[in-house]
Amino acid sequence: MRSYPFSAVVGMDDMALALTLSAVSPAIGGVLIRGEKGTAKSTIVRALTGLLPPVTVVTGCRFSCDPTAPDPDCPDGPHDPATPSTTRPARLVELPVGATEDRVLGALHLERALRDGVTAYEPGLLASAHRGLLYVDEVNLLHDHLVDVLLDAAAMGRATVEREGVSVAHAARFVLVGTMNPEEGELRPQLLDRFGLTVEVAASRDPAVRAEVTRRRLGYEADPDGFAARYETADAERAARIAQARRLLPEVRLDDDTLHRIAVVCASFEVDGMRADLVTARTAMAHAAWCGRTTVHGVDVRAAARLALPHRRRRDPFDPPGIEQERLDQALADAGLDRGTEPPSGSGPPQGPDPDQPDPGGPGGAPPPDDTGPAPGTPPATGSPGEVDASPDGTANGAGDSAGPEQSDRVRVPVVPHGSAAPAGSGSGAIGGSGTLAAERPYRARLLVVPGVGAGVAGRRSPAVTAVGQTIRTTPPGAGAGNRPHLVATLWAAAPHQRARGRRGAGLELRPQDVRVPIRQGREGNLILFCVDASGSMAARQRMREVKTAVLSLLLDAYQRRDKVGLVTFRGNAAELALPPTSSVDVAATRLAELPTGGRTPLAEGLLRAGAVLRVERIRDPRRRPLLVVLTDGRATAGPDALPRSRYAARLLASSSVRSVVVDCEAGRIRLGLAAELAGALGAEHLPLAHVAAGTLTGAVRLRTAVRTRSGPTPDDRSGSAPVEPGSIGSRRRRAA
Template sequence: MDDMRLALLLNAVSPAIGGVLVRGEKGTAKSTAVRALAALLPPVDRVVGCRFACDPAAPDPRCPDGPHPAEPVVERRPAALVELPVGAAEDRVVGSLDLEKALAEGVRAYEPGLLAAAHRGLLYVDEVNLLHDHLVDLLLDAAAMGRCHVEREGVSVSHAARFLLVGTMNPEEGELRPQLLDRFGLTVEVAASRDPAVRVEVVRRRLAADADPAGFAARWADADAAVARRVADARARLGRVVLSDAALRQIAEVCAAFDVDGMRADIVTARAAVAHAAWQGRERVGAEDVRVAARLALPHRRRRDPFDTPGLDEKRLDEALRRAQDEHPDDPDEGDGSTGGRGPDGGPRPDGGPGGGSGPDGSTVDGSRPDGGAAPADRPDGGGPTESGAHGDPASRSGRRPEPAGERRSGRPEPAGERRSGRPDGQRPDEGAGAVAVPRSGLRARLFTAPGIGEGVPGRRSRARTGRGRTTGARVPAGRPGALHLPATVRAAAPHQAIRGRQHGPLRLRPADVREAVREGREGNLVLFVVDASGSMGARQRMSAVKGAVLALLTDAYQRRDKVAVIAFRGAGAQTLLPATSSVLAASTRLAELPTGGRTPLAEGLLAAADLLRVERLRDPKRRPLVLVVTDGRATAGTDPLSRADRAAAVLRSTGAPCVVVDCESGPVRLNLAKRLATHLNAAHHPLAHVTTTPLTALATTPSPGSRGFRAGETEQAGQTTGQNPEIAAVGATAGRSS
């Protein structure tokens, strides 16, 4: 977990970096590490009585509890660790109006929320990828402005909200919104070590902590105190660290080589490089500091679409650093600590720690010695992993698994000025090597929605009554009131004031007067893909166009915060490729690996969809489904296949789930079987060419999908590949005319 510890400690040294996002599999102590960081942060001074933790040396002039006296009473307290639950209410996050005082005393009183409590401390969001969109919007606003603005129920409040944002997530449960992802300064991938010695030591320490928590903490108290002192020393050294023009050129060269968007990557990398130099006890930023900072700041900023896995080609990183040095070989800033922990050939020195070099005492970032052991202060029990256990497994050192065969990055350097628009599909020559194996269409899907108004989880697809959105009315609350509809509450109480003896003063209210607001917004749906993968789809080489269209629909589902599930039918039956999940990335991966061939068991596919919907309705009753059946309508498996398909369609229709049939039939002779299926399902019918808002000619390629699926980069614009299949080209031409 070296990368994770280093990223957290660099933010402890310089909170201006912008926080850390920790991605990784479950059971890797992500939350444990983040919670332990708070104890290592230096204590903060605050003005006594200020609910917003104002700094006595520089109090906020706009603090709601101000103005503060010139010489306020000061108290010192540990840095705050505030946890933001995934299911937190908006009022609890930003604060709310004190309704009791407002209605009983006629005064506007503001109760601060979690963002105020986290000011000058650490805000931790576990499972940040599951955070509701309205809470993400609040975090984005506070992270961008450093302030929390509250405008609600007649209250207008603004207070400082600068905090160290740390989030943990399991990518299997869905990805993070790009806007919030970019707000995290650094990101790291973690995975459990596959070395048995390391795993044994983890279990041994966990059992020891469970048996004697106080004694276990006491054994490690000196080590914690040493790290806390090192953080404090690095903070004091931070202002003296020199960031030379040579180091800035290296940062710019690296960011340009990886073609990241905007300038935030350059700024974050510069801040992280300065913090790393201060952490290592140096007062000048060197090439190794830039390299470590880029490894942590750039992986999540070079993603081009939701299905790109974050990562960084370290060969390209070294090439960019060498290119910057070669362009300015006689720079006076070079040579003074600029090589950091790198050897003369650009590789790691024998005494350099993993990704962080060695500290002043010869230990690495986590306290381990270069020989694979640990510093005396960090091993009070004399135990711990052996040399091979601590550093023998490259995956355990970096927190990343070895890359599977066929997904290794090419490492080919790219000219710094090359833009991603140099290829028709927007892909650089080497970009597909580390990405998910799916065809990149770059197409935008048309919006399909569920009819009516639901009451599901907030999202961006179908109309629903949610906690956010425009107010459409008021109602008597069935249980605990939600958002107060103040005018309706006053109107309900007004006729009874004389009976209640009110002559003047505050309005006299009773619980029966309270009305809650009815708001209409958007909800996320369960989008179920039922995909025909039979031979009738693959024989005409249409699966390239089908996969591209479904990929566009998956991208749309990702952007609209839907859950997705994938069922494929071919041969003798149907298979659930992916149960209902928020991980659209997993759905795209299963789609890419989808084989084709065999007969068309259409009835089995429809029945499998009905079964999955019944199960999901029990698990998540408020989330409305939307079924997308992608087929040409043929049914060839079993006896009397068309009649069986009609009966299966009736079963699926009885679930009440709205359906859309995407008709993949093409060619001059049309049987219109998909349209017939749509009639039996009472579903909307759309030709494949109408699913996207742009023509499908970009998906017209010669190679058959076969059983391997498509790799990223196998699709080209029409007319730039040879042997283009005329039938798929006709599909694209039809889409072009319809557009």
């Protein structure tokens, strides 16, 4: 069955253009496609393969060396110039989220090692993707160890294997294409920056477009070959244009004036590093070649900036991605690249109309096999800076809003910069006149870990025996060990017994008792459950703003360490599960921004609800160890016997061996110390709110050390000396001396 045609897409102009430009110039660095589920992300990526020019390789080379410029360090080389060449179609290599590092990088050839007793290298997916496309669906769910492998290959253009007696390096230059749904969590900043271009996609709300998507999908399902044949001419024309643009690209010139203007645009968005300037310049040149020109115009820079800058202007993971069209227009105008410098619109890329009837979706589109597309010619709205989209039930909308009356129920959640006051009327309609207070900018939080060594999902928080990480020892298979054999250790265990076993000829004779499996030491991701006191006492003196800032900072730390997070709040007379445990930290930040305050303090109900959530998660995900973070001042004022009930709930939680941290939010000169008592009942660490920041304690120590260095030991530090109070007799005598 033929795949869905690229030219049959409805709408999706930006996505089609970004993929096309990456095919014209692989040096751009690939494309990241972000969008809600059901928006044809995977369909259009797979359809792109049929448009790529064929690849000429050295016959028999497993690493796809170019006959005109073979890799001098190719493991299958050196290649003789007289070696015949072969032309094959470009490859699309898919990297599954659950792939192993051996499958990605390659490893020792197991069959030859066991049969012949020799060390031979078997190439992995990166070798297969050389000079082609490497596609990662749900790239934001990729394990950290695989992300590290991709980062190394993308940065160096080579894959290096140093393991199990194998030392191999080979070329690995590919166009990296990733798709993701922001609701399932964000991408690591290092890998995000490696994508040259990014596109936001969203489903259209236009009934005409949705009907066209359905019509084409049903036509494809009824007759895949016949449907694809109707778009064969359009696909062939686009493929020819890509090949022509590749040949024209070396002739495209970027003059110094345009290059300076690109630098002005990138600097105006305060992007980090120089990769934004390089990618924008390369994309503008590719766009000019795609349009059949050898000179870069303002329209090329405009298209490049719109695709290359949105994911680089984010200052922290909770900032909304995207660039406002007005701000982009202003930056281009300031750089002297206004619309008056653009060539005629007829010089753009070719169109892909429906052979049967006019295409309401516009140029360059393809309907998804089971999805919808955005309104034609309308880029997804990204909102203004400092706002995060959220639906009425609090779920984040990472793809942005589309025009239409259906979007009138969206709300905007303000994110107040550090030191700014919350906007007037920012309350969420909470009961009893209570409102919301926006958090300030997050800071670097101190590391909270679960003690002991776990065996959970690989992450970056607590010590654990994981499936990936450093091999600390090998052992026979058994409880607590992995199920993948360690080949070298297995061979070493079998080698001393070959004579006794009567081995004849090449190879090794293995027995079940020879098998060894690795014990790997790494770090795991945990479940961080926040239990937040949102009562009226927390709202006093703007204390809730500091609490939200602390939680937001801990959420940022959880995002960076690949944890799951959940949010329980208590106020009034009950506790509420504001966010079930999820990997999407962005959603947690949105729910936190909407959190109202006011009312009494049902501390016992909050602890009991947290315990119930942890019990369910222990059944659902038994390998992931939890960490309960309670943010409260320790007061309990809801119902009779509120304080004894809260202590009983704390002891009940402590009996379940849940690791807990109590963040003491009590303020004022007179303090009751109730949070410290709660920490004692929970068996938890007691942490003042001011000490959540990682630099609080270290800054005090550094300051004290600097004072000692400049003025010698303080009176407190002198052996046998008591502290001297200011104004005392001893202090006056010392000043006189």
